[in-house]
Amino acid sequence: QLQASGGGLVQAGDSLRLSCAASGRTDGSYAMGWVRQTPGKEREIVAAIRWRGGSTYYADSLKGRFTISRDSAKKTVYLQMNNLGPEDTAVYYCVADNAMILSSMGTWSMYKFWGQGTLVTVSS
Numbered sequence: 001q002l003q004a005s006g007g008g009l010v011q012a013g014d015s016l017r018l019s020c021a022a023s024g025r026t027d028g029s030y031a032m033g034w035v036r037q038t039p040g041k042e043r044e045i046v047a048a049i050r051w052r053g054g055s056t057y058y059a060d061s062l063k064g065r066f067t068i069s070r071d072s073a074k075k076t077v078y079l080q081m082n083n084l085g086p087e088d089t090a091v092y093y094c095v096a097d098n099a100m101i102l103s104s105m106g107t108w109s110m111y112k113f114w115g116q117g118t119l120v121t122v123s124s
Helices: none
Strands: 002-005 008-011 016-022 031-037 044-050 056-058 066-071 076-081 090-097 113-123
Touching (some): 002 090, 031 113, 044 066, 044 090
Antiparallel strands (some): 031 044, 066 076, 090 113
8 A cells, every 4th residue: 555645736946745655565676656647648657766775767857856765664755856847747646566677667557556646736
């Protein structure tokens, strides 16, 4: 089970941090990430992190603005989003998988578990 929080309405240039807490085991090849979706657009994986080793994946267009991190003790992953723009407006879904291989981290359809979405709205 994944519990996401942190969405909201911000202005362009602002920062926002999303959180997602997982329940159950998070060892082995467990990975968590964020997928966003805007009406009329395809889903896009934003970032992901693998529990073992901390390997990360970022969408190329977001590198430098978004940072994903994890707190293993809290079983929580965070997405720090800086310098937000209207193009970042979307529903952000927390996703996870317990058998994620590195080469699949950037494919949103490979994540078996999905949390409820949290809406991020960026006004210009």
